[in-house]
Amino acid sequence: MSEEFSPNIIAFACNWCAYAAADLAGVSRFQYPPNLRIIRVMCSGQVNPNFILKSLEEGADGVLVAG
């Protein structure tokens, strides 16, 4: 059986909201695919457009900025 495509996703999550929401998803035991890597930032305003471009360049299939 051929392996299903699983995209590598980088998320930049604001410490005060989106990161907290990801924690709450855990407390609530919501299940989601394990191909997401969350990087905590102190504000989504800290996410330089460069971070997104570099992530795609380094092999990320998708980038999520959440804040």
Add this chain to the structure above:
Amino acid sequence: MHTLADVNSVQGEAGDFQVTLNKRPRYVDPDKCIACGTCAEKCPAKMVDEFNEGLSKRKAIYVPYAQAVPLKYAIDADHCIYFKKGKCRACEKYCPTEAIDFGDTEREVTLNAGAVILAAGFQTFDPSSLDLYQYDQSPNVVTGMEFERLLSANGPYQGHLIRPSDHEEPKKIAWLQCVGSRDINRCQRPYCSAVCCMYAVKEAVVAKEHTPGLDTAIFYMDIRTYGKDFEKYYDRAREEEGVRFVRSRIHSVLEDPETRNLHLSYFTENGELQTEEFDMVVLSVGMETTPEFQRLSQDLGVELDTEQLVSTRDFTPVQTSRPGVFVCGALQEPKDIPTSVMEASAAACGAEVELSRARGTQAQSKVFPQERDVSSEPPRIGVFVCNCGVNIGGIVDVPQVAEYVRNLPHVAYVQENLFSCSQDTQDQMKQIIMEKGLNRVVVAACTPRTHEALFQETLLDAGLNKYLFEMANIRNQCSWVHSKEKDRATDKAKDLVQMAVTRARNLQPLPQPTVPVDNRALVIGGGAAGMTAALGLAEQGFYTYLLEKQDRLGGNAGFLTSTRQGEAIPQRVEAMSQQVQSHGMIEVLTQAEISEASGFVGNFQTRVSHGGQERDLEHGVIIISVGASEHTPQEYEYGQSDRVLTHLELDRAFAESDTRVTQARSVTFVQCVGSREPDRPYCSKVCCTHSIKAALRFKEMNPETQVYVLYRDIRTYGQREDLYHEARRKGVVFIRFDLENKPTVEQSEGKLDVRVRDHILQRELILESDLVVLASAIARPSEEPLAQMYKLPVNEDNFFMEAHAKLRPVEFATDGIFLAGLAHYPKPIEESIAQAQAAASRAATVLCREQYTVEGLVSRVDEALCRGCGECEQACPYNAIAVEEVEPGQYRARVRAAMCKGCGACAVACPTGAASVYNFEEQTILNMMQAALN
């Protein structure tokens, strides 16, 4: 914090209360419980989940909801099988930390307190007694609170909007307003519950987001979106989202026995009976105090009014009838979150004044050892991988993760922990850090949001700077969310730990400098709000400068007659003004203008011109209470006839017993003059109540006087509804008009003819009036020098913008600057006073400190790269970075660390890479990203 506690009694008096509590047993040791949830998973006893409004089940051992504080389990003894049948104890068997204690018992606790604040909240009205709504008969008739749970991601259907009867997606939903509010015929709830219009509009909009194409209709009497930015939301719901609004009276709800759909019959405004079918009906139920609180209030000696709400007076809005006992929130009157939060701070202000002499007497501070200088050492990273019992270890292969980490560069030590957060592990970690000479620490466990501070304290105990710490979130964001994919969860955990180790390698020790705090305050604006704020601070012992532009104190309050409860405003304001002027801790500067301002929290400098002199004031905080003013109408013959008055003019005419008022035999009020119009879309909030109070005054002077109120929606929210009811009872005639069909005023033979189209009679009326009173808007000037000077944001309507509408309603995003009164939004005097007390309370949290500790995670500017362009200054929301002239012609950006929140907006805006945030440098983040994708 005392949970599971019931108040038995409050003895004593203000300044010295003895409060006796009954603490019910939790049967779980909160010091041991790590909230892993294993107990609830194993517990065989299922019961109705109250948090989800009975729409789902929970276990007998439970936390009420995912964000509960403290996040500790408790056993519901009424449903626990062991307590009922004497055997089971499954939770005890499986608990990894031996936290279960079946021997726990009820205890009595006595506390000494100088002040008491009542914040016992509300319950929603139970619509079972009103059979026209079929609430008990049809599962598809739900309350607004139940609908909230249906929409919630942690609700009974995980946020998938389906109806209870058949779990099908509804296509049409109706909201019925005022269920258990504004109703004295079917239930004794005369007051308006103040929040239901907004929550119904919100639920309709959110429901449409959940289910595209959903038809939503709100059946209402008046839409009461009177709060800040509420009207805008209502307009958007109606015009852009397509929520239907149907002005009506409900006749009945009948369930179709086959489809379980609901036939809603209602009377339209012109009396026609209509019927429409819906898949679901949501009852917008009102708020009330609980019977438990009503009983407790008697024991406390706190007076309730006839509506079973805590009695307060308009000039002391959070003071109960018992001295030293304060109240906030819906216990006092139905109200929304922003107002409740504001009142909570106001109640705290009352308590602070009461307790100011005792401030700091019971504070303890911890002393840490001298910090070790690690700047010349290469990174030696210690990694502690937590099993969290089976929470992580049961899914993620922790030994494999530990083994993987051991081989990463600069990792000097790796250890697996069963529970990293337990006290013995903390002690052990401290020893290891010292013995192994570690200079960076990574804990792979739960989330930094709850545990970072705890581990940072361990570092401090071990003589390391607290910023040399990083967490990898392998529980909340890994094992808990990937419990069915153990191998991939293990791979992810390895990546997460590697990312953390990568960041740890770049971490630098950061200083936390302290700055001294000047404990004087500056209050700008000497109206009711400004004077209240000044007194709130001065009574706590903080010296306060009160600036007023005019030559007298009092602001708009000086022109008003009485509060909604009938307290005489001029006398109270005069007394307040005297108290302010004679207070030893308040210095009043009238005819004062601010010409220059600088500084930051704890250290502001303000230059004031006052009486022809310039004065430099130094102070630690600023409260902005500059007010607003009455809009000058451009319509309805205003300015053309001296018998067309605004509200303030009417109040003055009352005060002076002007014959235009005393001899008027027919008076017409016109509402929404300059409010809720395209140019000024917000509701001015106070006008409906003010008009109705004035209408009643005319009726009291002479019951034969014809009084008309022409309105669009009557917005006598909360207990102001009682006035509306009284006005109708006394014969005041209310006639509704639409924005498209506004009334007109014409002068004719010394009288004023007001023409308006009556919706019920379906014809035009001519109201011959001796006097026309215009409910003119409350407005702010479009130019505000203070906003420029302190870099404070204003909204589209020129009102100052608080840091967060709900959570920080009296603070600006810039530290040390606070907001109260009409400058925030139109509001009645009782709310201005509460807000000013709240601002004083929040300001006191700064002023009570001798020094202010500056966080380490702030921005920095590399001066060699900075060219002084000012992009960072534009981007900063906190006024924390500014371009300064360092030498003639040379400009550089400088960070005011005390005001910086480390958001990094400056770093993104900076075109040269000069600005960055310590320990979140661009390269650090990119390295983490690379580690994630390796």
